[in-house]
Amino acid sequence: MVTGSQATAKILKEDKVKAQTIVLFVGISMLLMGMTSQGRQSASPSQAEKLFARAKPDDYMGNEGCASCHAEKSAAFAGSPHAAHMAASNLSLDHQGCEGCHGPGRIHQAEENAEVISFRKMTPKESSAACLRCHAETMSPSHWKQTEHARADVACVSCHQIHPDSEPDWAPSAVKKGMAKDPRSALYAAKFSPRHLLKADESAVCGQCHPTAVGEFRQANHHPVPEGRMTCSDCHSVHPSKLAKIKKDDVNGKCVTCHVEKAGPFVFEHDPVSEINGNGCVECHRPHGANNAKLLNSVSRGLCAQCHTDKFAQHYPGQTCWNAGCHVAPHGSNSDPHLLKN
Amino acid sequence: MSSRYATPTKILAGIAALTCIAYGQEEPAKQPPAATEPAQQAAAADETPAPIKWNSFTIGYSNRRITGSRERFRQYATPPNGLYIHEFELVQPLVDTAKTFGRFVWRGNPDQDEVGEGHATAAATGTTIDARFGRHRWNVLTSPTPLESETRGATIMVNQRLTQDAGAFFAIDSHDHDTNYTGPKASRDTHQRIVALGASGKVGSGYGALTIADEKRSETTNVTPVTMQRRVDAGYSVELAPTFDFDATLGFAKIEQNSLPSSSIRRFGLGATWEWSPTTTCLLDYNWLDRDLGATRNAYVRRRMEIGTKIVSRWRGWNFQAGFQHRESERYRTDRTFVDVPKWNVYSAKITGRLTPQLRMTIRGTWDDLTAGATVQTNDPRRLFWDDQAMGEIKFDGAVGKLVGYASLAHRFRQNKARDTKLNWRTYALGGSYELNERAVMYVEWAQDHFSASGPSDATAPSFDSYFPDENSATTGIDLTLSPKDHFAASFNIFRGANVRGQQLTLNYHRDLAPNHSLELLVAPWQTSDRLAGLTSNNTTSFALRYQVRF
Numbered sequence: 001m002v003t004g005s006q007a008t009a010k011i012l013k014e015d016k017v018k019a020q021t022i023v024l025f026v027g028i029s030m031l032l033m034g035m036t037s038q039g040r041q042s043a044s045p046s047q048a049e050k051l052f053a054r055a056k057p058d059d060y061m062g063n064e065g066c067a068s069c070h071a072e073k074s075a076a077f078a079g080s081p082h083a084a085h086m087a088a089s090n091l092s093l094d095h096q097g098c099e100g101c102h103g104p105g106r107i108h109q110a111e112e113n114a115e116v117i118s119f120r121k122m123t124p125k126e127s128s129a130a131c132l133r134c135h136a137e138t139m140s141p142s143h144w145k146q147t148e149h150a151r152a153d154v155a156c157v158s159c160h161q162i163h164p165d166s167e168p169d170w171a172p173s174a175v176k177k178g179m180a181k182d183p184r185s186a187l188y189a190a191k192f193s194p195r196h197l198l199k200a201d202e203s204a205v206c207g208q209c210h211p212t213a214v215g216e217f218r219q220a221n222h223h224p225v226p227e228g229r230m231t232c233s234d235c236h237s238v239h240p241s242k243l244a245k246i247k248k249d250d251v252n253g254k255c256v257t258c259h260v261e262k263a264g265p266f267v268f269e270h271d272p273v274s275e276i277n278g279n280g281c282v283e284c285h286r287p288h289g290a291n292n293a294k295l296l297n298s299v300s301r302g303l304c305a306q307c308h309t310d311k312f313a314q315h316y317p318g319q320t321c322w323n324a325g326c327h328v329a330p331h332g333s334n335s336d337p338h339l340l341k342n
Numbered sequence: 343m344s345s346r347y348a349t350p351t352k353i354l355a356g357i358a359a360l361t362c363i364a365y366g367q368e369e370p371a372k373q374p375p376a377a378t379e380p381a382q383q384a385a386a387a388d389e390t391p392a393p394i395k396w397n398s399f400t401i402g403y404s405n406r407r408i409t410g411s412r413e414r415f416r417q418y419a420t421p422p423n424g425l426y427i428h429e430f431e432l433v434q435p436l437v438d439t440a441k442t443f444g445r446f447v448w449r450g451n452p453d454q455d456e457v458g459e460g461h462a463t464a465a466a467t468g469t470t471i472d473a474r475f476g477r478h479r480w481n482v483l484t485s486p487t488p489l490e491s492e493t494r495g496a497t498i499m500v501n502q503r504l505t506q507d508a509g510a511f512f513a514i515d516s517h518d519h520d521t522n523y524t525g526p527k528a529s530r531d532t533h534q535r536i537v538a539l540g541a542s543g544k545v546g547s548g549y550g551a552l553t554i555a556d557e558k559r560s561e562t563t564n565v566t567p568v569t570m571q572r573r574v575d576a577g578y579s580v581e582l583a584p585t586f587d588f589d590a591t592l593g594f595a596k597i598e599q600n601s602l603p604s605s606s607i608r609r610f611g612l613g614a615t616w617e618w619s620p621t622t623t624c625l626l627d628y629n630w631l632d633r634d635l636g637a638t639r640n641a642y643v644r645r646r647m648e649i650g651t652k653i654v655s656r657w658r659g660w661n662f663q664a665g666f667q668h669r670e671s672e673r674y675r676t677d678r679t680f681v682d683v684p685k686w687n688v689y690s691a692k693i694t695g696r697l698t699p700q701l702r703m704t705i706r707g708t709w710d711d712l713t714a715g716a717t718v719q720t721n722d723p724r725r726l727f728w729d730d731q732a733m734g735e736i737k738f739d740g741a742v743g744k745l746v747g748y749a750s751l752a753h754r755f756r757q758n759k760a761r762d763t764k765l766n767w768r769t770y771a772l773g774g775s776y777e778l779n780e781r782a783v784m785y786v787e788w789a790q791d792h793f794s795a796s797g798p799s800d801a802t803a804p805s806f807d808s809y810f811p812d813e814n815s816a817t818t819g820i821d822l823t824l825s826p827k828d829h830f831a832a833s834f835n836i837f838r839g840a841n842v843r844g845q846q847l848t849l850n851y852h853r854d855l856a857p858n859h860s861l862e863l864l865v866a867p868w869q870t871s872d873r874l875a876g877l878t879s880n881n882t883t884s885f886a887l888r889y890q891v892r893f
Contacts, residue, residue, distance in 0.1 A: 140587075
């Protein structure tokens with residue numbers, strides 16, 4: 001049994017440990033900073049940065065100049081939401097229209113040192129750096145570098161299609177690395193259309209690299225993605241964005257965005273399975289799909305007995321722990337410490 | 343003619359009439375080049391492609407026959423029945439070609455599942471307004487009448503450019519989920535509303551961002567009282583040195599719930615990206631979280647600290663990652679009684695690269711190791727946390743000739759030593775497509791989840807392992823281009839579990855009648871079998887005919 005003074009002492013000790021950790025981290029960071037500034041003097045700027053750096057105002061020719069050779073592309077791009085965002089008159093020349101992404105037209109046409117930013121021919125790192133020239137306002141290059149996709153050399157244009165008339169790198173109807181488009185979707189009226197300038201609807205885009213997740217949606221029980229009522233980014237924050245920032249939940253993570261009644265905080269939390277301390281909802285559920293009801297990892301009392309092993313025998317009412325009418329509030333309760341009532 | 347067939351006949355007659363009009367108005371179809379006719383191919387390549395038609399209208403007729411559980415068939419959504427609008431999509435500039443964009447989509451019928459989505463963007467003198475809305479309504483068939491459920495969402499964001507390198511935004515986001523069930527499960531209407539204000543831009547030599555958000559959540563079952571959450575988040579990222587990016591985040595949230603004490607949450611984070619060389623990067627991460635949940639009376643995580651590093655290196659097309667994270671959680675009650683400080687070390691690694699130009703391999707793994715145990719003050723004092731949680735995966739994907747495919751094996755392991763419980767979960771996945779010829783592609787995919795568990799036992803019950811049934815799913819299909827105008831696709835899905843089995847055959851025929859006019863026929867016999875009780879078994883055959891015009 002821990003007494004009050006022991007507890008306070010322990011808390012103070014823990015606080016001290018954490019304070020030391022912060023100091024250690026900041027110290028190491030400053031040391032590293034110093035080392036890097038003493039070492040190599042400059043990381044090479046990206047191709048886009050170099051090109052825009054050498055551009056003079058006269059090098060920009062405007063959309064009309066581009067359209068004289070690329071009429072079809074220009075016309076199609078005018079119907080894209082991206083065009084609307086690049087048309088603001090107070091944008092600087094290097095952020096406007098076609099040249100805002102591809103670089104100054106006259107440098108592209110120059111007889112010597114001609115250069116253009118071609119996103120398909122660049123490395124993922126260079127290509128993403130070109131996009132982040134403008135999108136750094138919501139997602140700094142530093143934030144992008146820390147995402148799983150950036151680390152795996154996935155570029156912005158791997159998923160997004162800026163020109164609406166460009167053919168995506170793969171045909172949505174055909175299988176390449178896993179069936180992208182679930183054929184069952186065709187049966188339903190509800191479906192998600194491509195948005196955020198994606199190459200196809202989200203489940204098809206994500207399914208190209210995540211085929212095992214696509215397989216899970218084929219199970220008897222699943223979140224209604226094949227039926228078109230949900231899509232991947234309803235749960236997954238692929239990269240930082242303004243909307244993701246304002247929609248984040250500080251208590252129980254992403255699932256409660258829809259399952260509001262499980263958001264808490266509760267008077268009696270089921271803390272060991274909370275997102276903060278454990279695996280969160282996926283401690284018990286398989287969110288993509290499962291053959292078990294309620295997308296559970298296992299059936300009946302086997303689920304709770306993974307942790308509450310002492311309740312496996314001699315504590316079984318004949319149904320699941322919650323369906324039997326006992327622990328009806330497994331996600332947390334405002335009235336009962338044993339989660340027997342809501 | 344019986345009245346049963348009157349409606350489809352009228353639809354077919356209408357489609358035929360539209361087709362005639364289409365053929366009358368449009369030039370003969372420009373056929374895509376056939377691979378066997380090089381001269382024709384060259385001629386077609388010289389032609390300027392017709393402008394893209396962005397708008398579309400698709401009308402359909404659908405019918406189905408169901409035996410068995412209609413509730414199960416309509417578990418998530420209901421395919422249309424009778425005459426319906428499959429899709430009406432308008433995509434076009436609203437006022438000014440360059441500065442506005444609008445898109446509106448409507449699918450379904452008012453008395454059936456229905457979807458409406460819209461998106462409008464307008465930009466003028468530094469202001470950009472972006473508005474999105476979506477409404478999904480679906481019917482879940484319950485005896486004696488179908489119950490309507492609905493989700494509605496709208497987001498309006500106004501961005502204002504303040505200087506060349508800074509801007510501000512104002513956003514309102516509102517979401518309603520009204521889900522209705524038959525008893526005893528209570529129907530639930532939830533509402534969320536977020537109002538946010540923020541600014542971001544260049545501050546000094548870095549980028550700063552500040553967001554203030556006010557969120558309200560409510561739901562009709564009163565399981566969770568009306569909750570108000572006010573949040574302030576700030577972040578700053580800067581390139582401190584040419585090879586060293588640094589960012590810091592700070593957040594505060596106050597949560598107020600009806601008739602309960604309020605809660606507050608504070609968070610602080612530091613991150614760094616240090617480029618050791620053009621090919622090697624080191625990521626550093628520190629996060630601290632403090633939660634004062636005023637209402638909570640049992641043990642909860644009051645503070646959490648995470649510190650970690652990850653090294654990412656690229657060498658000859660290979661990507662190597664190795665990471666380590668240390669995590670601590672302080673748990674104590676609202677009365678400040680100390681409970682425990684469980685600690686974890688998390689190790690992770692990933693290697694991905696190409697074995698050959700066509701074949702990529704990925705190996706990854708993580709291991710969560712509980713290094714300081716938790717105290718449990720219940721009748722059974724053995725701790726409830728997993729001692730070890732590990733995951734390993736090896737995956738190959740690539741192409742060999744006309745075969746494109748992947749194979750993956752993932753193994754997950756959890757164990758609680760104190761309670762002598764082990765859970766092994768292995769996932770096999772294999773799939774790919776093969777181009778039989780220029781007009782035919784076939785594909786096969788198979789996945790299996792195999793569970794193996796050992797733990798508590800009960801002489802009167804099945805073994806612990808039997809509560810973790812294996813699962814299988816597979817799909818196979820073929821996409822055929824019968825002619826430049828005719829396409830056929832067949833897909834066959836199977837899923838198998840301990841209790842529920844199902845198979846779904848979906849046949850789809852698509853014909854381009856004229857440029858921007860097409861016809862689609864869909865037949866889908868599906869079967870679900872509930873082997874345990876039989877209550878949710880059903881056989882369903884759906885039929886749909888659709889006509890699309892693009893304009």
